Amino acid sequence: MKIFSKAQIYQGDALTAEKQNISSTDLMERAGEQIFNWMHMRMQGAQVPIHVFCGIGNNGGDGLVLARHLIIHGYNVNTYIINCSDKRSKDFLINYDRIKNVTKKWPELLNCSNDFPEIQSEDIIVDAVFGIGLNRPVDDWVKALFVHFRTTKAFTLSVDIPSGLYTDKAVTNEDAVVWAGYTLSFASPKLVFFLPETAKYTVQWEVLDIGLDPDFLSETTTEVDLIGKNEVLPMYIPREKFSHKGQFGHSLIIGGSYGKIGAVTLASRSALSSGAGLVSAFVPKCGYTVLQSSFPEAMVVTDVDKEEITAIKFKIEPTVIGIGMGLGISIKTSKAFETFLKTNKTPLVIDADGINILSKKKTLLKSLPAQTVLTPHPKELERLVGKWKDDFEKLNKVKIFSKKYDVIIVIKGANSITVYHDNLHINTTGNPGLATAGSGDVLTGIITGLISQGYNPLSAAIFGVYLHGRSADIAVEDFGYQSLIASHIIDYLGEAYIDLFKQPESLQVAEEDTEQERN
Missing domain, CATH: 3.40.50.10260 (YjeF N-terminal domain)
Structure with a gap:
């Protein structure tokens, strides 16, 4: 709308x-x-x-x-x-x-x-x-x-x-x-x-x-539109009968540190559940057993360091990389992130500590590929674009930032807003149950998984935010706001996809009545 x-x-x-x-x-x-x-x-x-x-x-x-x-x-x-x-x-x-x-x-x-x-x-x-x-x-x-x-x-x-x-x-x-x-x-x-x-x-x-x-x-x-089912349905890319996993890309999730491997696990699971053909996770050695046992569908690549990422090196050729969740901002990790950005040409989705490192050294922003997706929560956004006095100044700052660095920014909130240059895409799905640990990691994984399948970064961000919220809307009917956790959002992603093609109940009743009249 x-x-x-x-x-x-x-x-x-x-x-x-x-x-x-x-x-x-x-x-x-x-x-x-x-x-x-x-x-x-x-x-x-x-x-x-x-x-x-x-x-x-x-x-x-x-x-x-x-x-x-x-x-x-x-x-x-x-x-x-x-x-x-x-x-x-x-x-x-x-x-x-x-x-x-x-x-x-x-x-x-x-x-x-x-x-x-x-x-x-x-x-x-x-x-x-x-x-x-x-x-x-x-x-x-x-x-x-x-x-x-x-x-x-x-x-x-x-x-x-x-x-x-x-x-x-x-x-x-x-x-x-x-x-x-x-x-x-x-x-x-x-x-x-x-x-x-x-x-x-x-x-x-x-x-x-x-x-x-x-x-x-x-x-x-x-310049502003409201995103609901009617807006995202045309974005959906259907699958052919003889499709295989190689057609849906390879997502690489980079992040994690000692005690924060769960963030990478959530992002990796959501990337695969959103439809990526393959998912690999790059983590410190301490994350190897965790990921292999809790998420066997993922492949795992480890850093030489046991507790944090110190050098981002891998032999695979990913379609897209999601990076930052649970990463930490230590000197070694920040240096590894900087070195990685200066040589990377793969599309990126950056969250959490990845954004925090960018905020501390903003010259790195010039190294980002065009249409990199950034998914900050309010405080991370403030560190990135500076403080604002009201919501209108915030939106203006984000627009300027987006145009300057040619990035897509998802302003997370009750009505998450995806900003690209002067355009705002306001999401209509989601509920207070999303105010829970790990829900942002899940969103990053979903967007990464969509880009992996061939969605352009802007469509992936808009569609991903919608699916994330819609999954939570369906899940909350079973769990309520207080008991909804990030894993539930992943578990209900399939329902969110199916819901795209469900007719409203009023239309279903009308069609049933018409059919009865014909008979």
Whole structure:
């Protein structure tokens, strides 16, 4: 799913009005009516008090359209205008006049005072105060109103975006934002729904189709997209009947040190389980027996040193190398890593201590092959690109870093984001159960295994993050968040692959009903 920027949404609105020969007021009517349809389908005429708070711009106009339809259909509606400026949009004024024609109970003007309407916890608040066009700090009085919303504990539904949120910059005061239980967003979700600092402002979201021009929606290229099953399914490379292991590459996993061989074991297992034809592990001698006994499918090559890697030398010709998990950052190991990078031409996936060594000596970054994949956790990312003041600065720093060194960076988190140059790919799978030791090692192995099979590094990173999260989503149904461990993610990778081709249950039921009708 594409995530359109603010400028693109405005462009889409204007283009739709032009191509469909409608006015901006007509488009606003569609938007408000779609919100009404969403509420009406769920409420079915229930007489719960609904409080619609409208700003004086186009978001407020959407709210007035919604309020008018609710009134026409007999709902218990109270409409309020945040009346703190004389700058009203044309479409707001048109819909302000229209609502007066359907009720004697005109919208109540709230004139910048703290005499807020009484709202019960069982009521519904509709937030249509500010939209995506907000470009100034929120007034203190409006902040107090938003705090009042939270204090009532009433269910809050935001129109397009929680009021007070910007689409392209951070929030400086959480009291200046509506905390929505649900947001109905037009055309596409907003980037801020998926960033750690701003995702909290809406518990759930849904996209409403307001009939924007289909060509605009399909042909417009966005810098941000949301990755789900529909996005990764075209990436999937099927296997032919007469395939053999030699066609799916040879993954080499390099890492481990005394007491940390488990990280290499997890990465090696996940590389093979994701589909690599062969997997070898390069470890210190202390890892030989561990790997040979716990993961017999892997081949093992050892360093001369017993407890850490001191020289990365091997005779095999791997298709791809995953390196860094459990590696350590001792002087000898760091020197071995540096020497390896300066001569290596094989595609790389770098994790954990591999990233930490790069962070300490950034001149090594110039030795990385094009489109090397880096999979840092937040602290490793900070060491790599420097500290940031907010999520937007973080994304900007990662974009600059990616372009400078031509690398792919997976920003791990609740919605992991794969960054390549200016493009962001936001993952939708995964759950809190992934906050467990070793899950990052598993992800590195999956991405390595996918590159081994012939996926290009960017597709491997995007697809790998999706499979990693989807496997955890399936596994968590059996183990719960607290008891999910990294090995479970590997064990359920097969289920994640199978799930790619499963139809939604609703579609299965519909097909069964159709078949019964035929019979």
